[in-house]
Amino acid sequence: MILVAGGAGYIGSHLVKELVKKEKVIVIDNLSTGHQKMVDENAVFVKGDIGDKSFLEEIFASFPIKAVMHFAANSLVGESVLHPKKYYENNVGSTMTLLHVMLKYGVKHLIFSSTAATYGIPTAGIIDETHPTLPITPYGQSKLMVEQIIQDYAKAYDLRFVSFRYFNAAGAHDSGEIGELHSPETHLIPIVLQHLAGVRKKVSIFGDDYDTPDGTCMRDYIHVTDIANAHILALESLLEGNRATAIYNLGNGQGYSVKEIIETCERLTGVKANVDVFERRNGDPARLVASSKKIEQELGWVPKRNIEQIIVSAWKWHQHHKSLGTTIL
Ligand code: UFG
Numbered sequence: 001m002i003l004v005a006g007g008a009g010y011i012g013s014h015l016v017k018e019l020v021k022k023e024k025v026i027v028i029d030n031l032s033t034g035h036q037k038m039v040d041e042n043a044v045f046v047k048g049d050i051g052d053k054s055f056l057e058e059i060f061a062s063f064p065i066k067a068v069m070h071f072a073a074n075s076l077v078g079e080s081v082l083h084p085k086k087y088y089e090n091n092v093g094s095t096m097t098l099l100h101v102m103l104k105y106g107v108k109h110l111i112f113s114s115t116a117a118t119y120g121i122p123t124a125g126i127i128d129e130t131h132p133t134l135p136i137t138p139y140g141q142s143k144l145m146v147e148q149i150i151q152d153y154a155k156a157y158d159l160r161f162v163s164f165r166y167f168n169a170a171g172a173h174d175s176g177e178i179g180e181l182h183s184p185e186t187h188l189i190p191i192v193l194q195h196l197a198g199v200r201k202k203v204s205i206f207g208d209d210y211d212t213p214d215g216t217c218m219r220d221y222i223h224v225t226d227i228a229n230a231h232i233l234a235l236e237s238l239l240e241g242n243r244a245t246a247i248y249n250l251g252n253g254q255g256y257s258v259k260e261i262i263e264t265c266e267r268l269t270g271v272k273a274n275v276d277v278f279e280r281r282n283g284d285p286a287r288l289v290a291s292s293k294k295i296e297q298e299l300g301w302v303p304k305r306n307i308e309q310i311i312v313s314a315w316k317w318h319q320h321h322k323s324l325g326t327t328i329l
Helices: 010-019 053-062 077-082 084-104 138-157 188-196 224-239 258-269 293-299 307-320
Strands: 002-005 025-029 044-047 067-070 109-115 160-166 168-170 203-206 221-223 245-250 275-278
Touching: 002 010, 010 025, 010 067, 010 224, 025 053, 053 084, 067 084, 067 224, 077 084, 077 138, 084 138, 109 138, 109 224, 138 160, 138 245, 160 224, 168 224, 168 307, 188 203, 188 258, 188 307, 203 258, 221 224, 221 307, 224 245, 224 293, 245 293, 258 307
Parallel strands: 002 025, 002 067, 025 044, 067 109, 109 160, 160 245, 168 221, 203 275
Antiparallel strands: none
């Protein structure tokens, strides 16, 4: 059985929907940001917090867990600057508890959700895993700290892990049944689509004076199901004993500016956006674009969905979801 911590969240729930086709799955989630209705009905769901040691002990004692996928974290860059304590306690402290219980119960396979925010301000156009890690926010720092801890645990306690540095996860499941549902929503693509669906008055571009071709920030958007499939490949590799430790970027290798994303959403939906330019947001690097060659070479992963497919899937989800508009600004 595979334990998915944070499996009711955006990326976790998409992974679970794919993983249940291959493995028995138990999801634990404290539902602080996740939604139980997003968890596939073929998975066992137990509400609880990874920082709660006795809760975790009960789970590990009750289910034959052979690997852990760990998505449970707070992940808002801006919030982490204002509330670093929350990020270090939840993202680092609670992960320590999870690792402690894993080792106590002899579970030695871990797939960890890390982030491109570990790189800080990039010094290269395309970022590979050898790029220096100098995070500029507590969120990025908290993820890097966990990466460092699990690398040390791997050496000392034979923990076997894969750590994924996600670039900008976006899009929704092909079924249209699950998708991105944050409250408040801070991410660009859902904000633009909510606006184009008529439930948000406008879109604000956070800064148009960056050192990029059109002055707005460039990001590498990767479909959430492509991310899910990378996890399944990594799990298979870990369970086959092929891989002890590895860190991989997950991105498409192409950068799109905020303006390009808005224009692509307009083109694909046929709706014109009302856009203004606002001041820069704290902690935003001008450009974050991944090289994912390492995982392509080592595990054979390549992303299958481009920016159009990402936006179309997200639009389908946004149109169908009845809670659309609960976070209108
Ligand atoms: N943006 C706007 N207007 C908005 C929302 C966003 O201009 O209303 C801009 C942001 O300033 C940024 C870009 O759109 O330049 C993308 O912003 P998102 O909030 O969608 O995503 P981020 O790049 O800030 O963050 C995401 C994840 C983080 C992760 C990071 C790593 O949410 O967890 O990618 O690349 F760390």
